[in-house]
Amino acid sequence: APSAARPHVVLLASPGAGHLIPLAELARRLVEHHGFAATIVTFSGLSDSEALPSGIPTSVSTVALPAVKIDDLPADALRGSVLVELIHRSLPSLSTFLRSIGSTTPLAALVPDFLCSAALPLAVELGVPCYVFIPSSLTMIYLMRRVVELHDDAAPGEYRDLPEPLEIPGGLSLRRADLPVPYRDCNGPAYAQLLRGGRRYRRADGFLTNTFYEMEPAMAEEFRQAAEQGAFPPAFPVGPFVRSNSDEETGASAILEWLDSQPTRSVVYVAFGSGGALSAEQTVELAAGLEASRQRFLWVVRMPSLDGRTCAFGARDDDDPLAWLPEGFLERTRGRGLAVPAWAPQVRVLSHPATAIFVSHCGWNSALESAASGVPMVAWPLYAEQRMNAALLEGTLGVALRPRAREDGGVVAREEVAAAVNELMEGESGRAVRRRAEDLQRAAARAWSPDGSSRRALEDVAAKWKAALGGGR
Numbered sequence: 001a002p003s004a005a006r007p008h009v010v011l012l013a014s015p016g017a018g019h020l021i022p023l024a025e026l027a028r029r030l031v032e033h034h035g036f037a038a039t040i041v042t043f044s045g046l047s048d049s050e051a052l053p054s055g056i057p058t059s060v061s062t063v064a065l066p067a068v069k070i071d072d073l074p075a076d077a078l079r080g081s082v083l084v085e086l087i088h089r090s091l092p093s094l095s096t097f098l099r100s101i102g103s104t105t106p107l108a109a110l111v112p113d114f115l116c117s118a119a120l121p122l123a124v125e126l127g128v129p130c131y132v133f134i135p136s137s138l139t140m141i142y143l144m145r146r147v148v149e150l151h152d153d154a155a156p157g158e159y160r161d162l163p164e165p166l167e168i169p170g171g172l173s174l175r176r177a178d179l180p181v182p183y184r185d186c187n188g189p190a191y192a193q194l195l196r197g198g199r200r201y202r203r204a205d206g207f208l209t210n211t212f213y214e215m216e217p218a219m220a221e222e223f224r225q226a227a228e229q230g231a232f233p234p235a236f237p238v239g240p241f242v243r244s245n246s247d248e249e250t251g252a253s254a255i256l257e258w259l260d261s262q263p264t265r266s267v268v269y270v271a272f273g274s275g276g277a278l279s280a281e282q283t284v285e286l287a288a289g290l291e292a293s294r295q296r297f298l299w300v301v302r303m304p305s306l307d308g309r310t311c312a313f314g315a316r317d318d319d320d321p322l323a324w325l326p327e328g329f330l331e332r333t334r335g336r337g338l339a340v341p342a343w344a345p346q347v348r349v350l351s352h353p354a355t356a357i358f359v360s361h362c363g364w365n366s367a368l369e370s371a372a373s374g375v376p377m378v379a380w381p382l383y384a385e386q387r388m389n390a391a392l393l394e395g396t397l398g399v400a401l402r403p404r405a406r407e408d409g410g411v412v413a414r415e416e417v418a419a420a421v422n423e424l425m426e427g428e429s430g431r432a433v434r435r436r437a438e439d440l441q442r443a444a445a446r447a448w449s450p451d452g453s454s455r456r457a458l459e460d461v462a463a464k465w466k467a468a469l470g471g472g473r
C-alpha cells in the first residue's frame with residue numbers, strides 16, 4: 001500500500017533526550033515491524049530549546065509545533081511542571097495538526113509521552129485510541145495510580161500525602177525522600193498538576209512502558225491483575241528501547257578508540273545523564289575518589305551546578321567543565337583515566353568490552369542501557385525519579401551498590417567513592433552484584449527475542465489498533 005494510506009501513529013515527545021530517544025525507538029518498531037506510518041511531534045518554546053538528538057530513524061517523520069511563550073512561569077518552577085505547561089499551551093496547534101493528518105490517513109493511535117497527558121481529551125474527541133508512553137518504570141505509573149486512588153473520595157482541593165514508607169509490590173519500601181519531588185509533599189506546588197495528570201491517565205486506553213518483565217516482575221503482575229479487574233488501564237512492558245548511538249556524535253570516535261586500547265572489563269564509566277549536575281565540591285570529591293581508587297575510568301564531566309540544583313539542563317556549551325577538576329588531576333591520571341566534556345556515546349561505551357562498571361545517576365534510560373549490557377552500577381541518584389530507580393536497582397534487583405553520602409550536606413566523600421568503585425570492581429559483595437547484572441542482561445535480551453515478552457506485548461497492542469480501525473471505530 002502507498003505510505004499515504006498506511007494507518008498513522010502520532011507520538012508526542014516532551015523535551016529531553018531521555019524522553020525522545022526511547023520514544024523514537026518505539027516509533028521505529030511500529031513502522032518497521034507493524035507497518036504503521038509514524039510521526040513524532042515535538043514542542044518548542046524552552047529557552048534551552050534542545051535540538052533533536054541525531055539518529056531519529058529515517059522511517060519516522062518528525063514535526064515541531066510552533067513555539068509557545070512560557071517566560072511568565074516562576075524561575076524556580078520544577079522542570080516537569082514547565083514541560084507540562086508548555087504542552088498545555090501547545091494544544092491548539094496540536095489539534096490543528098492532528099486534524100490535518102487525520103483528513104488524509106487513518107489515525108491508528110495517539111501516543112503521548114507521560115508529560116503530555118493534556119492531549120488525552122483530544123484523542124477522545126477524535127475517537128482515536130490513546131496509549132501513554134512511559135519512558136520510565138512501571139513503578140512510576142504505580143505511584144501515579146496510588147496518588148489518584150488516595151484522592152478518589154476527597155473533596156476538590158483537599159490533598160493527601162502518600163503513606164510513609166510506601167510499600168510497593170516487589171517488597172520495596174520507599175521513604176518519602178526516595179519519591180520524585182512532586183510526590184513528597186501534598187502541599188507542594190506540583191501536586192495539583194500531578195493529580196490532574198493522574199486522573200486523565202486513568203482514562204487512557206493503555207500504557208506502553210519502557211521496561212521489561214524481569215526488570216519489574218511484581219509490578220508487571222500487579223498491573224496485569226489490575227487490568228483484568230478493570231481497576232486500571234493495561235500497562236504493557238515493551239522495552240528495553242536502547243538506541244545505539246551513531247558514530248557521528250561529537251567526540252565519539254576518540255572515546256571509542258581510547259576504550260579500544262584498554263584491557264577487557266577494566267574501565268569505570270562515570271556519567272550523570274543529559275541533565276545531571278554535581279556541586280563544585282562534589283566534583284572535586286568524585287575526582288579525588290576516582291584517583292584514589294587507582295582504577296581506569298572514563299568520566300563524562302559536566303558543568304558543576306553553582307546554585308545547589310542537581311538538574312541543570314541547557315548549561316552553556318562554551319563553558320569548559322574540565323576547568324573545574326582539581327589542580328593537576330588530568331596530568332596525574334593521564335593514560336589511566338579519560339575525562340571528556342559534556343557527552344559520550346553512552347550505549348556504545350556500555351556495550352564496549354573494556355567497560356566494567358557504571359557510576360550513574362540512575363536515569364531510567366541509563367539503567368536500561370546498563371542492564372542491556374550487563375554492566376553493574378554504582379547508584380548515584382540526583383533528581384526526578386532517580387532515587388526510586390536506585391532503590392529498585394540496589395534493593396530489588398541487586399545490580400547496583402550505593403555509596404553513602406555524608407550526613408552534612410549530602411556530599412559523597414572521596415573515600416566512599418573509592419570504596420564503592422573498588423568493591424564493585426573487585427570485592428566479594430561486588431561479585432554477587434556483577435553476577436546479577438549478567439543475569440539481568442540475559443533477561444533483557446530475551447524480552448525482544450522472537451518470542452520475547454516485550455515483543456509479544458507490542459504485537460498485541462498493534463493488533464488492537466488495527467482491529468479498531470477495521471471495526472470502523
Ligand code: UDP
Pocket residue numbers: 016017018019021245271272273274275276300342343344345346347362363364365366367369
Ligand atoms: N546519554 C549519552 N551520553 C551522555 C549522557 C547521556 O548518550 O554523555 C544518553 C544516555 O545513553 C541515555 C540518555 O542520554 O539514553 C539519558 O537518559 P536517562 O534517562 O539516563 O537520564 P536523563 O538524561 O533523562 O536524566
